[in-house]
Structure formats: structure tokens, C-alpha cells
Amino acid sequence: MTELRWEGKYLPDGRRATPLRLALPFQTVETVNESAQLRQDQYSLFAQGKPTEWRNRLIWGDKKYVLPALLPELAGKVRLIYIDPPFDTGANFSFTATVPAAPAGDEDDEEVSGGTSFTKQPSVIEQVAYRDTWGRGLDSYLQWFYETVVILRDLLTEDGSIYVHLDWHVAHYSKVILDDVFGYENFRNEIIWYYYNKFQGNINRFASNHDVIFWYSKSNKYQFNKITEKRGETVKQIKRVWSKEKGSIVNAKDSFGQVQYIETDERTIDDVWRLSMLQPADKIQNVNYPTQKPESLVERVIKASSNEGDIVLDCFCGSGTTAATAEKLGRRWVTCDLGRFAIHTARKRLLGIEGVKPFAVQNLGKYERQQWLAHQFSEPAQRAAQEAAYRDFMLQLYRAESLPGYAWLHGRKGRALVHIGSVDAPVTEGDIKATLKEFWQAAGKSDGPQTNTLHILGWEFAFDLNDTAQRMAAQHKVQLSFYQIPREVLEKKAVEQGDISFAELAYVDVQVKQKARTVSLRLNDFVVNPDDVPNQARQAISHWSQYVDYWAVDWDYQGDTFHNQWQSYRTRRQTQLALETPAHLYPQPGTYRVMVKVIDILGNDTTKQFDLDIL
CATH class of the missing domain: 2.60.40.10 (Immunoglobulins)
Structure with a gap:
């Protein structure tokens, strides 16, 4: 039997490597466009143990955790999946951001003309994702792609479909994996997106002016709605009808045996889609996000393989094209991305849709960190030893030395003392009070640290803590600074390469x-x-x-x-x-x-x- 093999496909014992299936609970960090009445109704349903009403979902997180976390709720319920995964080894998650023009005056919100664009380099967490995808070249990409589509198949309804958008870099390899996961017999179409308006420049080969989209169904029963488009002019066509006797479509004939014709200004769309790329001058749809696809492309996918009210999923959110198009077409949607800027871009884009339905912004928050803590440090049953190992690890990343003998002061960096916040709880006002009290107790000792500077490191901070704590610190004559523990510390490769930076709040x-x-x-x-x-x-x-x-x-x-x-x-x-x-x-x-x-x-x-x- 012919088989595509790659490094990592099989475990040392010969078993097939399978994707992570850890179902962590989601945390809703924001709801958008939800009325006070709807909020109260949701609370009431939850309190009664009843299912709450559906909310569309914009999820910030790594899909290797997000997709398994969706399984308990959505396995077998997603009608359509469209994904546009990275398929270019040169992609690096950078994006172009713009500094807006300065206001004309302090009392006037109007802004003067201007504005500067700059390239924002990928965050460390995005760099790690890139290394995980392409770190071993094609081998790691194929394993990454395989693990992704296995989970996606489990999310589909029995009559559901998946559309996978690729180009010449990895399309041929990816199709073999899709055949393996979904079955060769469930391959429906190879769609060609011909973007005729892309300027290639002076190249010594035929211009690459198309992408491919592979359509697979989960079974031999699937949703398909024919799509038509307007022609430039009315044309005369032979009328075609179904013949029961011949079991095929034949030319329609009148009672005299003459072929019948019809006039039409529409054509049925086939598997070659001639659609324009987004143009830089387009300020309506183009949000200046790399890899952004036109809504007209995704609209065809959604119309063809779903109906109003169906759930549409995209685990490579990017600029939010799938969610925005699904919203406009009356579908429910779920989308996720690892990039913070992608989530922010998609949120703004969705808010720009008139009458957008309420949606939730979610992440895996403390649950992902708890899982990391249990795997990273030994003796999970011995909580105190585990927390001590965790604090020592954080001090090492912060380039600070341990400070034994204290409960709330955990280390020293230069002249500053350091407190490390808990993995599964935000830093609170109570934490600050206790730390400040111990800070001055230590400073009062003859052999204690002689400093008035305190750094607080935390994953999360109680709301408005910065204001309150700064007032408390000023009363104690302490210079207080808060630093965010970056999510990158969860990634072993980022830690090994020293790619960790703590940003001040x-x-x-x-x-x-x-x-x-x-x-x-x-x-x-x-x-x-x-x-x-x-x-x-x-x-x-x-x-x-x-x-x-x-x-x-x-x-x-x-x-x-x-x-x-x-x-x-x-x-x-x-x-x-x-x-x-x-x-x-x-x-x-x-x-x-x-x-x-x-x-x-x-x-x-x-x-x-x-x-x-x-x-």
C-alpha cells in the first residue's frame, strides 16, 4: 500500500502519533454587543443548570489546545470548516501596524493628517508556533497538519464539509493526508482560485496566479447548494434535462424532436473561481492584514456547504474573514488564533458589521497554566514543593536570584526585590499589602536588603490594582513596578532559547x-x-x-x-x-x-x- 511517511508520524514503538486531546475549560474574558437583559437571562439559565443561549466565539489561543477543548461541546455539530493554514515556509507572523496622526490640539479630538506604518515582529509565542510548524521542515509541517485535521474531522457533523485553502508549496502533500483522514472517496473538489489581478513582476517562469482549495465531506452524505453568478450579457443555451431512461442529463427536445434553447444571464459556478485579490487601495474590506482573503471567496464556500443557523469553524482566524462573512450570511461561527493582534483585528472588523450579533472573546487562561505547571514541575501532589520550583524557575527567567527566608518576597534583581504571582490566581490588593509589610520588615533588619524598589510579577492582575497599589506603595515610600509574565514561558523552546521578556504594565x-x-x-x-x-x-x-x-x-x-x-x-x-x-x-x-x-x-x-x- 502506498503511504506518505515523515519523521514523527510514528512513535518509537511503532504506533501512530496522535494529537493531544486535553479538554480544558474556556474562560470568557469579554462579551460584545450583549444587552443588559440578555446578560441577566444568561445568568438565570446558568443558575438553573440550563444551557445558555448560543454565542459566537472569538478565541485567543493555540489550536492544539483550543480544538480539543471544543470537542465536549461541539463534536459532531459543526456543519462547515474553512481553514487557510500557513503554507509558505517564509511566513513569519509579522504584521504592519500604523501609528495614527497626532491630535490637532489637547481640547480637540480631531487629528491632523499623517500617520506612520511600521512592521511589528512576531511575538515569541508566534515564533514558537512557527518553529513547531516548520522547525524540522516538511516533516514537522506534515505532523502538525495531520494532528489538526484529525481533530477537525471529529468536530464535523456527519453531513459536514471541510475546505482547506493551500497553494503549490504543500498542497500535494496535504491532499495525501486529507485522503488518509477523510477517505479518498470523500474528496469532492479541487477548486482553483484564479486571482487574475495579482502583479508578479519580472519573473523567469509562468506567473503563479492561483491557489487551490480542497473540499472533503465527512461521509457520502453532504450539504451542497449550487451557486450561480451573473453573466456580462444574456446568452442562448441548450436546455438540459434529466432522462430516467438513460440515467443521465440530455438535451431537451420539443414534440417535433427539435433541440430546445433558453436564454439566461446567469451561469452555474464551476471549480475555477475567477475572483480578484484584495487591493491595497481598498479601505472598506482590506484591513491591511497579511494573508487576508476576500470575503467573496469565503462567501462561496459558506453558501455552498451550509445553511442559515449552521455552525462554521475557522481555526486560523487571521483578520477574521470567515467569521465576518459567516456573520453577514446568518451562520453561527467559532474562530480562533494564536496571535493577539489577529484577535484584536477580528474584533474590530466584526464590530463594523451593522447589527452584529453578540459574541464572546475567550481563552484558556489559568487552566492552560495549571496544566503546564503539573507537567513542568515534579511532585504535583506536594503543592508547596511544586510552587517553590515554579518560583525558582520564574526568578531564573527574570534573571533574578532567590531570596530565601521570606513568604512574600521571593527574589532580588539588582537593587529590586521581587514577588512572583500565583499560576492560577491574579495578583490582588491583599497580595500587595502582605508583600509591602514583609518588604519593610526585611528592610528594618540589619542584614536585610537595603532598597526601596519592588517588582511584582504576575500572570494576571486584579482590575485597577495598578492605581490602588501605587497609592499604597507611595505611602510606604516604595517604588513599585508591575510586570506581566508572558505566555511564552509555557513554551519549552522559547525558554531554551532565552526568548522571554517581561513587559511593564x-x-x-x-x-x-x-x-x-x-x-x-x-x-x-x-x-x-x-x-x-x-x-x-x-x-x-x-x-x-x-x-x-x-x-x-x-x-x-x-x-x-x-x-x-x-x-x-x-x-x-x-x-x-x-x-x-x-x-x-x-x-x-x-x-x-x-x-x-x-x-x-x-x-x-x-x-x-x-x-x-x-x-
Whole structure:
């Protein structure tokens, strides 16, 4: 039997290597466009143990964890999968971002012309993903692709379909794997996307002006809706009908035996799709994201192999084309991506759709970290020993030395003392109080550390902790800094190569304007660590607001999930950003907690929350 083999396909004992099937629970970090009434209805259903209403889902995370996590809920329920996986060994996850023009004046939100584009290099987590995919060349790509499509097949309904978008680099290898996973007999079409308007330049070969899309069904029963398109002019065609006697389509004839003709201005679409590529000048659909595909292409896929209300999945979200097109066509959708900037781009794109249905932004959060902790450090049953090993590991990555003899102070870096936050809980005000207390107890000892600088490292931080903790630290005359533990530490290869960087938390200042039960908010300042911003972008920034790409407000934060109830953001067509919200009217008196989320031009988010007394 003919077989495609690659390094890693089989384990040393001869068994076939299989994908990870660890089903971690999702954490909903934000809901978008959800009304207060719908939020309350969801709470009520959850409290009664009943299924909550469907929400479309935008998931930030590695698909090797995300796809297995979807299985308990969605196995056998997804009608259509469209994926556009990386198929070029030169792809490296970099993207072009833009520094918007500076405001014309402090009291005017209008912006002067200008704006600078720069290339944002991939994050370490994206570099690791690239190495996992192409690190051993074609061998690692084929194993990565095989493990992905095995899980995807399990998610499909019995009459479901998968469309895999590739080009000449790996299409021929990938088709053999698809034949293996889905069955040669379930191959339906090789679709050619001919992008006639791509300029190739001066090359010494035939221009490469097409991609291929392989369509496979899960079984011999599958959904297919014929698609037509308008012709440039009406044409005369022979009428074709089905003949029961011959068991085939034949020319229609009248009672005199004459062939019949019809006139039509439509044609049935075949397997060669002549569709334009996105053009740089297109500021409506083109979001300036590399690998972005036109909606007209994905629209054909969705219309052909799904109906309204069906679930459509894309685990290579990118700019969000599949989700946006599915939304416009009345389908339910789930999409995920490893890149933070991809998730942010897709969120803005979806918000630009008139009447977009509520959707959730999710990740695997602390559950992924807990799993990493259990695998990374020995003695999982001995919690204290495990946590000590975890803190020593973090200190090593932070290039700090251990500081024994303390409960809350874990290390020293130069003149700064260091506290390491827990894996499965955010750093809280209580943690800061205890650390500051121990800090001064240590400083009071004759042999204690002589410093007034404290660094707090954490995976997550209690909302508005930066403001509160800085006030506490000032009272104690301590210079306090917060640093984010990057997700990259979960990746062994990133750690081995020293690709770990701890970024200092940004700070946002919000002015509250209140009159009776009416409130508006204004962004007054946004401070980021300049070392985290590429030099080219930093030089183009003359006003703090140029760092802000998006900000949103939850007017009644309930302590669980950020409910996005108002937002302002920049697009290629609309580069201006409103720095003040419209007036928000609270229906009832009471104390309300408000949360503000700010996302910078690199896709990083910062939050701030405060209480309002509405009389």
C-alpha cells in the first residue's frame, strides 16, 4: 500500500502519533454587543443548570489546545470548516501596524493628517508556533497538519464539509493526508482560485496566479447548494434535462424532436473561481492584514456547504474573514488564533458589521497554566514543593536570584526585590499589602536588603490594582513596578532559547463627568513602557493618544466578564478616535462599578475600574 511517511508520524514503538486531546475549560474574558437583559437571562439559565443561549466565539489561543477543548461541546455539530493554514515556509507572523496622526490640539479630538506604518515582529509565542510548524521542515509541517485535521474531522457533523485553502508549496502533500483522514472517496473538489489581478513582476517562469482549495465531506452524505453568478450579457443555451431512461442529463427536445434553447444571464459556478485579490487601495474590506482573503471567496464556500443557523469553524482566524462573512450570511461561527493582534483585528472588523450579533472573546487562561505547571514541575501532589520550583524557575527567567527566608518576597534583581504571582490566581490588593509589610520588615533588619524598589510579577492582575497599589506603595515610600509574565514561558523552546521578556504594565487615566444619573468618560492619559514599542513607531509618536487603537466601556461590571457596551476604535477608513464617550444614563440609583479597557496599537490591553455612586 502506498503511504506518505515523515519523521514523527510514528512513535518509537511503532504506533501512530496522535494529537493531544486535553479538554480544558474556556474562560470568557469579554462579551460584545450583549444587552443588559440578555446578560441577566444568561445568568438565570446558568443558575438553573440550563444551557445558555448560543454565542459566537472569538478565541485567543493555540489550536492544539483550543480544538480539543471544543470537542465536549461541539463534536459532531459543526456543519462547515474553512481553514487557510500557513503554507509558505517564509511566513513569519509579522504584521504592519500604523501609528495614527497626532491630535490637532489637547481640547480637540480631531487629528491632523499623517500617520506612520511600521512592521511589528512576531511575538515569541508566534515564533514558537512557527518553529513547531516548520522547525524540522516538511516533516514537522506534515505532523502538525495531520494532528489538526484529525481533530477537525471529529468536530464535523456527519453531513459536514471541510475546505482547506493551500497553494503549490504543500498542497500535494496535504491532499495525501486529507485522503488518509477523510477517505479518498470523500474528496469532492479541487477548486482553483484564479486571482487574475495579482502583479508578479519580472519573473523567469509562468506567473503563479492561483491557489487551490480542497473540499472533503465527512461521509457520502453532504450539504451542497449550487451557486450561480451573473453573466456580462444574456446568452442562448441548450436546455438540459434529466432522462430516467438513460440515467443521465440530455438535451431537451420539443414534440417535433427539435433541440430546445433558453436564454439566461446567469451561469452555474464551476471549480475555477475567477475572483480578484484584495487591493491595497481598498479601505472598506482590506484591513491591511497579511494573508487576508476576500470575503467573496469565503462567501462561496459558506453558501455552498451550509445553511442559515449552521455552525462554521475557522481555526486560523487571521483578520477574521470567515467569521465576518459567516456573520453577514446568518451562520453561527467559532474562530480562533494564536496571535493577539489577529484577535484584536477580528474584533474590530466584526464590530463594523451593522447589527452584529453578540459574541464572546475567550481563552484558556489559568487552566492552560495549571496544566503546564503539573507537567513542568515534579511532585504535583506536594503543592508547596511544586510552587517553590515554579518560583525558582520564574526568578531564573527574570534573571533574578532567590531570596530565601521570606513568604512574600521571593527574589532580588539588582537593587529590586521581587514577588512572583500565583499560576492560577491574579495578583490582588491583599497580595500587595502582605508583600509591602514583609518588604519593610526585611528592610528594618540589619542584614536585610537595603532598597526601596519592588517588582511584582504576575500572570494576571486584579482590575485597577495598578492605581490602588501605587497609592499604597507611595505611602510606604516604595517604588513599585508591575510586570506581566508572558505566555511564552509555557513554551519549552522559547525558554531554551532565552526568548522571554517581561513587559511593564501600562497605565490609563480616565476622567469621570457626572451629572445626576448621567455619566460620560474621557481618556486623559495612557502610559506604556516605551521599551515595548518598536523604535520606528516610538519616533512617530508625539501625543499619548497615538498609542491607543481601541477603547471600550462596561458601565455595570459584575466582577466576572467584561461586557463591551460602548467602544471607539480606529480603522483604515476611520483613523480618528473618540476620546470621550457619549453620556450614559443609569436607569436606577445605586453604586455601579465601571470598567474601561484600552488596547494599544500592538494589540495589548490594559484595564481600569472604579465605582460610581448614582443618586
